[in-house]
Amino acid sequence: MAIKLCCFSKDPLEDVASWSESIERLLSCKAGQQAFQEFLRSEYSEENILFWQACEDYKKIKNTPEMISAANRIYSEFVQVEAPRQINIDCGTRANITKNISEPNLESFDKAQKLIYSLMARDCYPRFLKSDIYQSILQKADSS
Structure with missing residues (x-):
């Protein structure tokens, strides 16, 4: 390596x-x-760090079209049920992201990112x- x-x-x-x-x-x-x-x-469990990194990059986005595109990519890759790299978050957090994905903002994934960070740190x-x-x-x- x-x-x-x-x-x-x-x-x-x-x-x-x-x-x-x-x-x-x-x-x-x-x-x-x-x-x-x-x-x-x-x-x-590689999806954990990949999601965390995607969120870190997402928070640096400055324009709305790029943010919407990135939010949808993160959602479809990591958050939605049956996503290819589905992260292990509670159903309330997942439901909240799903409800708000049509109008994402820079904090859209903060709670999920904190949960995954905590899981990585603890476990x-x-x-x-x-x-x-x-x-x-x-x-x-x-x-x-």
Whole structure:
């Protein structure tokens, strides 16, 4: 697995080691996101980080037509029932997004994104830190 270790302007060793400080630290780094995504793929839950990333990109959109298009893409890929990468959110949150998808705004996916972030932080992230994927990246960084 070729993951570049160049998140911050520091030594790659510090970058990789810092991922264990918090999920925020891990996700603030492109290489950290890639490693975490690889781990989630191995656990068949890659949709979580893909949804989180899609929401992060969505919040940066400045024009309405692009926002509507992106909202519909996120909805059809992750939110709607039977979506190809359906995320695990409660039916109330899903129903609320469904009800408002015809008139999306920049906060349309905030609650769902917070739920998925919390799930990743509580459940997936601790397992990631113990995973062979993270441990091997850490070893590579240690030996460089």
